[in-house]
Amino acid sequence: MAVPLNVETVRDAPKVLLHDHLDGGLRPATVLELAEAVGYDALPSPDASGLAAWFLATSHSGSLVRYLEGFGHTVAVMQTPDALVRVAAECAEDLAADGVVYAEVRFAPELHVSGGLELDAVVEAVLEGFRVGTARAAERGRRIRVGCLLTAMRHAARSREIAELAIRFRDTGVVGFDIAGAEAGFPPTRHLDAFEYLRQQNSHFTIHAGEAFGLPSIWEALQWCGADRLGHGVRIVDDITVAEDGTATLGLLAAYVRDKRIPLEMCPTSNVHTGAAKSLADHPIGLLADLRFRVTVNTDNRLMSDVSVSGEMTALAETFGYGWDRLQWFTVNAMKSAFIGFDERLALIDDVIKPGYAALMA
Template identity: 60%
Template sequence: MTLAADQIAALPKVLLHDHLDGGLRPATIVELAGVAGHPLPTTDPQELGRWFVAAADSGSLERYLETFTHTVAVMQTADNLRRVARESVLDLAADGVVYAEQRYAPEQHQQGGLTLQQVVDAVQEGFAEGVAQAAAQGRRIQVGTLLTAMRHADRGDEIAALALANRDRGVVGFDIAGAEKGFPPSRQASAFGALRAASFPVTVHAGEADGLQSIAEALHVAGALRLGHGVRIMDDITVTTGLDGAPGARLGRLAQWVLDRQIPLELCPSSNLQTGAAESIAQHPVTVLRSLGFAVTVSTDNRLQSGTTLTRELALLAKEAGWTLDDVRDVTVTAAEHSFLALPQRRELIDRVILPAYSQNGSGRHRA
C-alpha cells in the first residue's frame, strides 16, 4: 500500500536544505512588490505561483534565475525580511517540520541600505516570531540559520566573519551557493580556513551543476560536513547486477570516502529534476544511494520555484519510487543526526519527538 501524503504530513520531519528567498508566499510577493513598485509577471497570487514553477521548469537558467530577482526584490527592508522569515517558519510548521535549517545570503539584501548585521537581526527576529506563533498554534518547530556567501561575489571572508559573530544568536552554519561551475570552493579558501579554525560547521552546494571535482573541493578544501545536493556523486558509482540478479555497485575513491565517512547528502528531488541533475523521481539517485548505505536526507531547496513541501517530496518518493514509512523515518532521523544542532538537542529531537511519532504510526526501529 502506497504511503499517503496525509500520513506523511502528520509525521514530524526535518529539513536541512531550504532557501529563505525560495520559499515566499505568492500573495506576500504581490503585496510587498506593490508597495515597493517592483513589476511582476502577474499580480494574481495563484497565477504568480504557477509562473514561478513554470519558469523553474523551463530548462532556461536565465529564466530560473529571474524568479529570484522577484523574491529578493521584496526582501530589502527589515520589516519585509522579518515578515518573510516569520511566514516561512509558519509554513514549515504547518507541514509538520519540527526542525529546519533555513539558509540565505545576507549580501543580497542590502539594496535598501541595510548593513549585513541588520539583515541578520531582522531575519532572526522573524524566525523567533514564527516559532512563537507556531507554538501558540500547538505546533513545535526549531529553526537554525545558515548564512550563505555567493560564489561569484568573493565576499566569503566577510560572510564567514558575520556567521561567527552570530553563532550564539541562532546562526548554526555557513554555506556557499550560486553558479557552481567556474566558482569552486577554493576561491573562498581563506573563509573556510577561518571557519575551520573557529570550529564552525560548514555545508557546501556541490555536485549539483558540476561534478566530482566540485564535490572533492567541498570536502577537502572547504571541510564540508554535508554536501548541498551532492547528486553527482553518482558519477563515481557504477551500478551492477550480480549473476544471481542481486543489485550491487562499484564505488570510486571519492564515493567510497563519502560513504565510509557517512557525509550527508542534502538531496532535493524535485529541484534536481528542474536543474537536470535527475531524470525522474522514480529514477532519482536518492533511492539507490540510500540502498547503498549513503547518509541520505531529503529536502525542498526552493519551495516556491518547485511548488513543493517536504511532505510532497516524500510522498512523491513513496508513490513513484516505492518508499515506505520506514524509509521516511530513516531519512528523517538521518537529517536530525546530521543537523548542526548540539548533540543533546539532536538526541532529544530524535528520541522524544521523531521516533515515538513513527512508532505510533507502525514504523519499526530505526536501522543501525
C-alpha cells in the same frame, strides 16, 4: 496496524529539513503585497495563482541558470526589515504547519543590502522573523526549531565577511555557513579563506556541490574546503558503477563520502527541474539510499518548485515503494546531520521523531 501513508498522514509525521532557501520559499501572495509596498513593478503576473504558475514554469526548465532567475523577483521585495521579518516568520509558520520539527533555513545577507541595510541588520531581521514565526506556530500547537545558515554567493567576493557574520550571530540563531550560486566557473576553492576561518572558529558549514557540476566540485568541497555536508551532491552517482546484475561498485570518492557518513542534502524535485535528474524515478536518491549513504530529503525552494517536505517524502514513497520505516530513516539521518549540539539532536530524535513514527507504524 500502520497508518496509511499519504500526503496528509506524512504531514503529521515529524520531519527535519536541512536545505531550504528563505528567498525561494515565499508565499505568492506575500510577494505581491511586498512588491506593492515597495513599488516593485516588474513581477511577471498581477495575481497570486499566476505568479505561482510563473515561478514553477521558470523553474521547470532543465537549467539551473534559468531556475535562478526567479530569485531576482523575491530578493527585490526583501530589502527592508519589515519584509525580512515577515518572510522569515511565514517561513517558520509554513514549515511547522507541514510537520517540520527542526529546520535549517539559509539565505544570503549580501543580497538584501540594496535598500541601505547593513549586513548585521539583515541578519537581525531574519532571526526576529524566525522567533515570531516559531511563537505563532506554537500557539497553534505546532512546535518547530529553526536554525539559520548564512550563505555567501560563490561568484562574489564577500565569503570571508559573511563567515565572520555567521560567527558573530552563532549564539543567537545562526548555526552555520554555506556558499551557493552557479557552480560552473566558480569552484568552492575560491573561498578557502572563509572555510579556514570557520574551521578555526569550530564552526559548521555546508557547500552547494555536485548539483549542476560533477565530481570535481564535490571533491574540492570535501578535500580542499572541509565541508561538513554537501548541498545536493547528486553527481556523486557518477563515481558509482552498477552492473547488469545490480551490483554496485563505488569509486574512491563515493566510498569516502559513504564511509565518512557525509550528509547529502538531496532535493529531488528541484533536481528534476534544474536538469540534474531526468525524473524522480531516475533520481540518484533511490540508489544512494539503497547503498546506505547518509541521504536526507529537502525542498530547496518551496515557491520555485511548488514543493513541501511532506510532498517530497510522499512522492518518494510512491516512486520507490518506501514505507514509514524509510521515511523515519531519512528524518533521523537529517537530525543526526544538523548543525546544533549533540544533546539537542539526540533529544529531538528520542523524544519527538522516534515516538512520532512509532505511532504511525504501530
